[in-house]
Amino acid sequence: MFIRSKAHPFGRQLNTGTVRMLLIGLYVLYPLGCLLQLVPLTSGGGAALSLAGLGAVVASLVIFTVLAGSSLHRQTQEPESLLDERERDERNRASFQAHSVFSGIVLIGVLYMMLTTDMAANGKLALWQPTEGAHWNAIFGGLILLSFTLPGAVIAFGKSPPEVD
Amino acid sequence: MIHNRLSVFRAERALSRKDIAEAVGVNPQTIGYLERGDYAPSVELALKLAALFGVPVEQLFSLKPFAPLAHSLRDQES
Numbered sequence: 682m683f684i685r686s687k688a689h690p691f692g693r694q695l696n697t698g699t700v701r702m703l704l705i706g707l708y709v710l711y712p713l714g715c716l717l718q719l720v721p722l723t724s725g726g727g728a729a730l731s732l733a734g735l736g737a738v739v740a741s742l743v744i745f746t747v748l749a750g751s752s753l754h755r756q757t758q759e760p761e762s763l764l765d766e767r768e769r770d771e772r773n774r775a776s777f778q779a780h781s782v783f784s785g786i787v788l789i790g791v792l793y794m795m796l797t798t799d800m801a802a803n804g805k806l807a808l809w810q811p812t813e814g815a816h817w818n819a820i821f822g823g824l825i826l827l828s829f830t831l832p833g834a835v836i837a838f839g840k841s842p843p844e845v846d
Numbered sequence: 847m848i849h850n851r852l853s854v855f856r857a858e859r860a861l862s863r864k865d866i867a868e869a870v871g872v873n874p875q876t877i878g879y880l881e882r883g884d885y886a887p888s889v890e891l892a893l894k895l896a897a898l899f900g901v902p903v904e905q906l907f908s909l910k911p912f913a914p915l916a917h918s919l920r921d922q923e924s
Contacts, residue, residue, distance in 0.1 A: 764873075765871070765872035765873050765876050766872070766876075766887070766888050766890075766891060767872065767873070767875075767876040767879055767885050768873060768876070770885075840884055842875050842878065842879075843875060843878025843879060843881065843882050843884075844878070
């Protein structure tokens with residue numbers, strides 16, 4: 682998902698440092714926000730924590746919107762015909778690496794679910810498991826954000842682009 | 847690794863990366879990556895760049911490092 686604006690048809694040029702900070706912000710704020718919102722839900726905690734969590738999730742979505750309009754995100758989402766050969770090469774490499782990371786995360790998640798279900802069934806150890814719709818929504822939303830931003834993150838944390846002359 | 851003299855030719859013709867990028871149909875950042883030696887161009891792009899500067903492709907790109915211009919000038923004088 683690339684948000685094209687009339688002012689920046691090829692995406693807004695953000696410097697690498699800014700993009701890296703935004704990505705770190707997104708990857709920290711979203712899970713933190715979900716945890717802050719879900720913990721009170723399960724333990725009957727305060728509304729302040731829930732509000733702080735909501736704020737963090739909203740902030741992460743704002744960051745995602747900024748990233749979705751950047752030239753870096755354009756490179757990962759644009760049809761191939763609209764990219765040059767270097768951009769295509771870079772995107773293919775980044776997509777491969779992002780796919781490996783994403784698959785690893787999903788596999789770890791499934792393994793965790795399998796083990797916790799098994800342990801709970803045997804009455805050994807009661808680890809947290811998603812049980813409510815809100816839990817699954819949080820996980821699903823996180824995976825969507827991750828899948829959209831990971832290829833761009835691989836590029837952003839790779840080589841720095843040349844300086845503008 | 848492919849070495850190139852793109853920045854030398856670009857400076858000689860007083861062209862910006864954007865000018866060259868538009869002429870050969872790539873992103874200006876790609877010209878920067880080429881100059882920095884971080885990207886090896888396709889044969890098509892190398893030929894387009896050589897044609898733009900009006901030189902044979904081997905004068906612009908080489909598998910061996912190019913001799914510094916000062917050395918070339920000194921060799922010509924002696």
